[in-house]
Amino acid sequence: xxxxxxxxxxxxxxxxxxxxxxxxxxxxxxxxxxxxxxxxxxxxxxxxxxxxxxxxxxxxxxxxxxxxxxxxxxxxxxxxxxxxxxxxxxxxxxxxxxxxxxxxxxxxxxxxxxxxxxxxxxxxxxxxxxxxxxxxxxxxxxxxxxxxxxxxxxxxxxxxxxxxxxxxxxxxxxxxxxxxxxxxxxxxxxxxxxxxxxxxxxxxxxxxxxxxxxxxxxxxxxxxxxxxxxxxxxxxxxxxxxxxxxxxxxxxxxxxx
Numbered sequence: 482x483x484x485x486x487x488x489x490x491x492x493x494x495x496x497x498x499x500x501x502x503x504x505x506x507x508x509x510x511x512x513x514x515x516x517x518x519x520x521x522x523x524x525x526x527x528x529x530x531x532x533x534x535x536x537x538x539x540x541x542x543x544x545x546x547x548x549x550x551x552x553x554x555x556x557x558x559x560x561x562x563x564x565x566x567x568x569x570x571x572x573x574x575x576x577x578x579x580x581x582x583x584x585x586x587x588x589x590x591x592x593x594x595x596x597x598x599x600x601x602x603x604x605x606x607x608x609x610x611x612x613x614x615x616x617x618x619x620x621x622x623x624x625x626x627x628x629x630x631x632x633x634x635x636x637x638x639x640x641x642x643x644x645x646x647x648x649x650x651x652x653x654x655x656x657x658x659x660x661x662x663x664x665x666x667x668x669x670x671x672x673x674x675x676x677x678x679x680x681x682x683x684x685x686x687x688x689x690x691x692x693x694x695x696x697x698x699x700x701x702x703x704x705x706x707x708x709x710x711x712x713x714x715x716x717x718x719x720x721x722x723x724x725x726x727x728x729x730x731x732x733x734x735x736x737x738x
Contacts, residue, residue, distance in 0.1 A: 493716060494603065495518065500530065504710055508712060516539070516540075516562075517540070522546070533555050552602040556606045568625070574726070595651075607625065627650045633672065634672060634735055635735055669728065671711055672714065675703070677705065697731070711730050715728070
């Protein structure tokens with residue numbers, strides 16, 4: 482029997498690949514047989530992550546995900562290196578917390594640029610390639626997974642920029658699914674609660690820890706290694722009839738119909 486999750490022969494683009502969820506995703510994708518295009522702004526962090534991995538199956542891209550030229554160039558380089566791109570995970574993210582009345586224009590735009598505009602640029606670049614393949618008769622299609630957040634579904638005090646960007650990613654997910662379904666391109670989002678990464682150190686700290694854990698029915702944080710399994714499932718043929726959906730991987734932090 483074939484395994485449910487198999488990425489053998491696929492090429493997956495992962496943004497924010499240098500640490501946390503992105504790092505765990507690169508490692509698992511390679512373990513499941515994929516080639517990986519690993520994208521990160523921090524070249525030193527990215528290099529350390531990729532150093533022990535098989536160089537013939539990894540393409541490193543250092544650059545700002547909010548620069549559309551970086552996205553276009555990375556996709557072109559990936560096609561030259563591996564022949565095609567089959568998956569994209571829009572994972573890169575930053576936080577610039579502040580209450581609404583104290584948030585600066587720069588704090589707002591920094592987060593919107595990386596999370597929302599950046600995800601659009603990479604989705605567009607990868608989508609153009611996948612559509613071109615489909616129009617040429619290749620029906621293997623592809624999959625896009627947007628890393629959203631429960632903050633985009635319920636709000637987040639002190640992070641209106643982050644919550645707005647993550648909510649916007651949900652709309653982008655649904656629109657791409659409707660436009661590209663005919664090309665066998667699936668687009669889904671994953672909404673995490675609190676994952677043990679550098680970005681969540683503050684909410685996991687002593688000041689907020691007890692209150693946050695009280696809102697999670699499973700009573701614990703998740704780990705990067707735990708949550709990336711769901712992402713790889715959505716990239717695989719195991720999810721071949723799933724598109725336009727928002728999957729909560731959050732220990733019950735947000736529960737809805």
